[in-house]
Amino acid sequence: MTAAPRTLDLTFSALADPTRRAILLRLMRGEASVNELVEPFHLSQPTISKHLKVLELAGLVERRRDAQFRPCKLKAAPLQEAWRWLGDYQRFWEEAFDRLDAYAKELHRKELHERARGEKSHGSKKPKRR
Amino acid sequence: MTAAPRTLDLTFSALADPTRRAILLRLMRGEASVNELVEPFHLSQPTISKHLKVLELAGLVERRRDAQFRPCKLKAAPLQEAWRWLGDYQRFWEEAFDRLDAYAKELHRKELHERARGEKSHGSKKPKRR
Numbered sequence: 001m002t003a004a005p006r007t008l009d010l011t012f013s014a015l016a017d018p019t020r021r022a023i024l025l026r027l028m029r030g031e032a033s034v035n036e037l038v039e040p041f042h043l044s045q046p047t048i049s050k051h052l053k054v055l056e057l058a059g060l061v062e063r064r065r066d067a068q069f070r071p072c073k074l075k076a077a078p079l080q081e082a083w084r085w086l087g088d089y090q091r092f093w094e095e096a097f098d099r100l101d102a103y104a105k106e107l108h109r110k111e112l113h114e115r116a117r118g119e120k121s122h123g124s125k126k127p128k129r130r
Numbered sequence: 131m132t133a134a135p136r137t138l139d140l141t142f143s144a145l146a147d148p149t150r151r152a153i154l155l156r157l158m159r160g161e162a163s164v165n166e167l168v169e170p171f172h173l174s175q176p177t178i179s180k181h182l183k184v185l186e187l188a189g190l191v192e193r194r195r196d197a198q199f200r201p202c203k204l205k206a207a208p209l210q211e212a213w214r215w216l217g218d219y220q221r222f223w224e225e226a227f228d229r230l231d232a233y234a235k236e237l238h239r240k241e242l243h244e245r246a247r248g249e250k251s252h253g254s255k256k257p258k259r260r
Contacts, residue, residue, distance in 0.1 A: 005148045013146035018135045021215075028219070076222030083220070085151075086213040089158070092206030 007059075008085060011078040014058035019043065020051050024060060027074035037072065137189075138215060141208040144188035149173065150181050154190060157204035167202065 014020055023037060038048050052072060055061035059078045063070045144150055153167060168178050182202060185191035189208050193200045 005151075008151065009146055009148060012142045016139055016142035016146060018139060021135075021138065024219075028222070074219075074222060076219050079216050079219045080223040083213060083216040086209050086216065089154075089204075089206050089209045090213070092158070092204060093210040 007078060007081060010058040011060070011082045014054050014060055015082070017051065017054075019047075020055055023048075023051060023055060023072075024074060024079075027061065027072060031071040031073045033069040033071050035069070137208060137211060140188040141190070141212045144184050144190055145212070147181065147184075149177075150185055153178075153181060153185065153202075154204060154209075157191065157202060161201040161203045163199040163201050165199070 015024075019041065022041065026032060026037065026040065034045060034048055034052065037052070038045050041048060052061060052063075055072075056063065060075055062073045062075050064073070145154075149171065152171065156162060156167065156170065164175060164178055164182065167182070168175050171178060182191060182193070185202075186193065190205055192203045192205050194203070
């Protein structure tokens with residue numbers, strides 16, 4: 001299943017704002033009304049509502065029509081699509097890690113080699129104490 | 131390692147555009163000059179350059195200063211950070227899948243039950259052939 005480009009546009013765009021990411025993080029713990037979201041963020045109710053509209057449009061938040069306080073609920077499906085899209089690049093960051101790992105090993109090997117040479121030349125000048 | 135909020139802002143913002151995602155997809159296959167990127171996209175060189183600047187700012191693309199054609203190269207580290215951030219929500223889409231799976235099983239169980247009842251009442255009207 002591949003996400004439609006438009007879906008990914010809306011998802012990534014919604015996630016590009018720290019307040020919206022914080023709202024999703026809050027909704028991880030369970031449903032919340034707009035008022036419950038306003039308090040911890042120290043933002044005005046219209047600002048929170050504006051962010052919620054962006055999240056709703058991206059299908060990341062759902063608001064129950066029936067309940068009086070219209071609680072907001074996290075919808076994770078678009079996050080999964082975005083996660084899958086990013087997962088296609090996994091081999092690139094793994095390659096980068098492998099290169100870094102190989103470089104660190106090479107440095108370590110050189111260091112051991114230098115130390116061994118140093119000990120040898122040091123040893124040739126001064127006889128070993130014992 | 132947690133990505134700084136600013137890093138995630140830039141990454142998600144850069145990924146919110148289909149042309150920029152397509153450029154990254156092209157760079158998966160290897161480095162490319164701006165001219166090589168202009169051709170398949172049927173966009174003007176300034177438009178591609180503008181998108182590349184956004185990708186560079188987000189640390190998703192690196193351009194070599196030394197080479198004449200300044201080839202663009204994919205940098206996957208910010209993609210990994212975004213992938214990790216999204217991965218924290220994994221249990222939500224897995225829960226949703228489990229619920230869907232349970233629902234499908236319940237439907238199937240009901241269908242079998244209905245069919246068994248239908249066969250029984252059908253069987254009482256007509257005697258079995260054979």
